[in-house]
Amino acid sequence: MLPAAAEKIEQGNSLWLDAWLRLRKNHLAVFGLGALIAIGLACLVGPWLSTHGYEEQNLELGAAGPSRAHWLGTDTLGRDLLVRLLTGGRVSLGVGLAATFVALTIGVVFGAVAGFFGGKLDIIMMRTVDIMYSLPFMVFVILLMVFFGRNIILLFVAIGAVEWLTMARIVRSQVMATKRMEFIEAARSLGFGRRRIIFRHILPNILGPIIVYTTLTIPGVMLLEAFLSFLGLGVQPPMSSWGVLIKDGAEKMEEYSWLLIFPGAMFSLTLFSLNFLGDGLRDALDVRSSKD
Amino acid sequence: MRPALLVLLVAVVSFCTAPGCLKRESAVQRGNRDQVLHRGMGADPADLDPHTATNIAEIDVTSALFEGLVAEDPLDLHPVPGVAARWDISSDLLTYTFYLRPDARWSNGRPVIATDFLASWRRVLTPSLAAENAGMLYVVQGAEAFHKGATSDFAQVGATAIDARTLRVVLEHPTPYFLSLLTHPAWLPVPIATIQAHGEAYTRGNGWTRPGRHVGNGAFALKEWRPNDKIVLEKSPTYWDAARVRLSAIHFYPIESVEAEERSFRTGQLHITYGLPFAKVDAYRRNSPALLRTDPFLNTYFFRLNVRQPTLANEKIRRALALAVDRKAIAEKLLHGGQKPATTVTPPGLLGYTPPAGTPSDPTAARALLAEAGFPGGKGLPNIELLHNTSANNRLIAEAVQEMWRRELGIDVTLLNQEYKVVLAERRAGRFQILLGDWVGDYLDPTTFLDLWRSDSGNNHTGWGNAEYDALLFSAARTADAATRAQLLQKAEALMLAAAPIVPIYANTHVFLVQPSVRGWHPTLLDHHPYKHVWLEP
Numbered sequence A: 001m002l003p004a005a006a007e008k009i010e011q012g013n014s015l016w017l018d019a020w021l022r023l024r025k026n027h028l029a030v031f032g033l034g035a036l037i038a039i040g041l042a043c044l045v046g047p048w049l050s051t052h053g054y055e056e057q058n059l060e061l062g063a064a065g066p067s068r069a070h071w072l073g074t075d076t077l078g079r080d081l082l083v084r085l086l087t088g089g090r091v092s093l094g095v096g097l098a099a100t101f102v103a104l105t106i107g108v109v110f111g112a113v114a115g116f117f118g119g120k121l122d123i124i125m126m127r128t129v130d131i132m133y134s135l136p137f138m139v140f141v142i143l144l145m146v147f148f149g150r151n152i153i154l155l156f157v158a159i160g161a162v163e164w165l166t167m168a169r170i171v172r173s174q175v176m177a178t179k180r181m182e183f184i185e186a187a188r189s190l191g192f193g194r195r196r197i198i199f200r201h202i203l204p205n206i207l208g209p210i211i212v213y214t215t216l217t218i219p220g221v222m223l224l225e226a227f228l229s230f231l232g233l234g235v236q237p238p239m240s241s242w243g244v245l246i247k248d249g250a251e252k253m254e255e256y257s258w259l260l261i262f263p264g265a266m267f268s269l270t271l272f273s274l275n276f277l278g279d280g281l282r283d284a285l286d287v288r289s290s291k292d
Numbered sequence B: 001m002r003p004a005l006l007v008l009l010v011a012v013v014s015f016c017t018a019p020g021c022l023k024r025e026s027a028v029q030r031g032n033r034d035q036v037l038h039r040g041m042g043a044d045p046a047d048l049d050p051h052t053a054t055n056i057a058e059i060d061v062t063s064a065l066f067e068g069l070v071a072e073d074p075l076d077l078h079p080v081p082g083v084a085a086r087w088d089i090s091s092d093l094l095t096y097t098f099y100l101r102p103d104a105r106w107s108n109g110r111p112v113i114a115t116d117f118l119a120s121w122r123r124v125l126t127p128s129l130a131a132e133n134a135g136m137l138y139v140v141q142g143a144e145a146f147h148k149g150a151t152s153d154f155a156q157v158g159a160t161a162i163d164a165r166t167l168r169v170v171l172e173h174p175t176p177y178f179l180s181l182l183t184h185p186a187w188l189p190v191p192i193a194t195i196q197a198h199g200e201a202y203t204r205g206n207g208w209t210r211p212g213r214h215v216g217n218g219a220f221a222l223k224e225w226r227p228n229d230k231i232v233l234e235k236s237p238t239y240w241d242a243a244r245v246r247l248s249a250i251h252f253y254p255i256e257s258v259e260a261e262e263r264s265f266r267t268g269q270l271h272i273t274y275g276l277p278f279a280k281v282d283a284y285r286r287n288s289p290a291l292l293r294t295d296p297f298l299n300t301y302f303f304r305l306n307v308r309q310p311t312l313a314n315e316k317i318r319r320a321l322a323l324a325v326d327r328k329a330i331a332e333k334l335l336h337g338g339q340k341p342a343t344t345v346t347p348p349g350l351l352g353y354t355p356p357a358g359t360p361s362d363p364t365a366a367r368a369l370l371a372e373a374g375f376p377g378g379k380g381l382p383n384i385e386l387l388h389n390t391s392a393n394n395r396l397i398a399e400a401v402q403e404m405w406r407r408e409l410g411i412d413v414t415l416l417n418q419e420y421k422v423v424l425a426e427r428r429a430g431r432f433q434i435l436l437g438d439w440v441g442d443y444l445d446p447t448t449f450l451d452l453w454r455s456d457s458g459n460n461h462t463g464w465g466n467a468e469y470d471a472l473l474f475s476a477a478r479t480a481d482a483a484t485r486a487q488l489l490q491k492a493e494a495l496m497l498a499a500a501p502i503v504p505i506y507a508n509t510h511v512f513l514v515q516p517s518v519r520g521w522h523p524t525l526l527d528h529h530p531y532k533h534v535w536l537e538p
Helices: A015-025 A027-049 A081-117 A119-134 A137-148 A152-178 A182-189 A194-230 A242-251 A258-285 B003-017 B027-034 B056-065 B114-125 B132-139 B143-147 B192-197 B258-266 B278-287 B315-323 B327-334 B363-372 B392-409 B420-429 B447-453 B467-477 B482-499
Strands: B036-040 B070-072 B079-081 B084-089 B095-100 B159-163 B166-170 B220-226 B230-235 B249-253 B292-305 B384-389 B413-418 B434-440 B502-513
Touching (some): A081 A119, A242 A258, B036 B258, B056 B220, B056 B230, B056 B249, B079 B084, B114 B159, B114 B166, B114 B192, B292 B315, B315 B502, B327 B392, B327 B502, B363 B392, B384 B392, B392 B413, B413 B420, B420 B434, B467 B482
Antiparallel strands (some): B292 B434, B292 B502
């Protein structure tokens, strides 16, 4: 009689489960993930729960420090900073996620196609990327804003449309390395089509770098939105975004320090969290790292 | 130690302890030593032609580049001799005879003579120049007819040169403030020969105002003009009173952002700022009151409502907008420089004139009016755009009013901000719906604020015109009795405010920063500071 335990066949862990197990051991990454979820939820539901509106002014009160009625204080027009911070978070996080999604989609497809087919097509596609790289980025965004007017949708698209370049390069190099591996050779000899090989065999194997680069793109895009709003090209008043709040706060920091401290802290926390999570994911998704 | 090394060491040590190495000398300190004034001027001037100057920055620079028949006293701005050494006034107060000083010269060395003034006034009044301020010359007999094209014969205009140094001006009606009027840029002489050398003299933008070409007759001459960077004026050696001018140069910096300007001041780049962010007024009042100035100022902020726009053509909607603004909250809570809520376009401080009751703040009445106009609760009203020039202070006011209109009337207003030059172009073309603007009095009389809204005024821009209003101003100008005249003006203002082509917001004070080394910068109601009397005391 064989012992019952011996009957159990060792279960292989999926890539995702392995990654999750590794990620869980990385305290900073877990902290980052938790903080991001908390911030996201707060921005999503916070403004509904608050008794103040983000555009509601109280000139009588003016700029006042944190109090029981206004937890994070009010700005010079007497608007509740907490609500403006959370509403602004929707815009900033929204721009971050949407623009990154645009960048991800274009970049992955573009890079994968260029890397897989190679040859003349690759040269043409990558030189296009080089040319777009050489465009002064800010000028491009400002031009778009001037031509098409200011609206948030366009802001997403404009930022996403220029953020995909690096992603395309990364994906291309990964695809070129992967396509020479034996399992691709095997897929080829089984007669699979190119599309199936790219999307079912190559891409899942280079997900690690893609995800890592994505988490690093989000803060970059958020910084960019902040910068555009800082220049007055971002969201329109009375809407707020973290960039707008930080800009306003920076102008008034000597007098009303809380107007800079809270938005600044929130923004920094989000960026740190994203970077920690990105770092953690890089380690966790690296298939070559030891399975301890 | 080798002698060469020792010498090097001594050289380095002495160099580094010399003034200027450890702590770099600021522009202000250097300026104090060399009598170079560094002046923040707000928006960038579009041109340096006095005849088309409309904004404060342009008027400020041209006042240093040119001198009119009379100049202003630095303390209370009463008229003092300028190009004219003296003048006679006839007993009926209609004929003025000016005697020009023989040593008045242009910066190219040519003398300033009586016909220079005639040619200049002709230029202002020529319709093709489209000078916004041409209306200022209407007090001269026949000037209005010439400007409106009723006659093209300038001899019909009541200004004649008796000889090269004698100029006679006949007025349409007695004008007690005529001499003060003469200091306005529209009356300044321009070098017609120079202008013609660079193109057409009777249209705009011929380029004669570029450095190297520019010719003036003021205490200072144009040396350098880099748009959006700085304008450099140097003391003019040909000015008749050059011995009295103490500044050697003035550097004007167009810094549209009040925050950036305040930073420049703090780091010692500016002697005087144009403005100050509202949020910083209290901090300066507390920490360095010596640098802060809040001078009385004949200046009103208001919205122009473009009555050519379909929505704003409706008087009820315009009045609803005017009634829904909480002026008291803006003046007292938002601004911190002693500004007063303005219910009328004429600010307080004009002697002998009491403004009418004006537009109260009454949200309930505003809502009722809007409902009467067919838009109860703002429903169905198309989105309205509010244009203002880029400045933190303007944005604050625009955002505050945007929220008042949203809260009280349910109206959605989109804010648009543009560079000042763009705003000016849009304003001239009438491409705006609501425009935040202000007006600084040009002389001490209510007509400097009321003439704006005449249907033929070049500064009206609202498209609003009313025959009765024009008639009231016309008869007021021809009324000798001060009390009756004031009554007529008051009636006109009440009539205009009831139609609400504009929405007054607040009567301003001039809040700015000034270094203690600046002397001769006196508080004056019009915020004019003749540069000839300004100096720096290190």
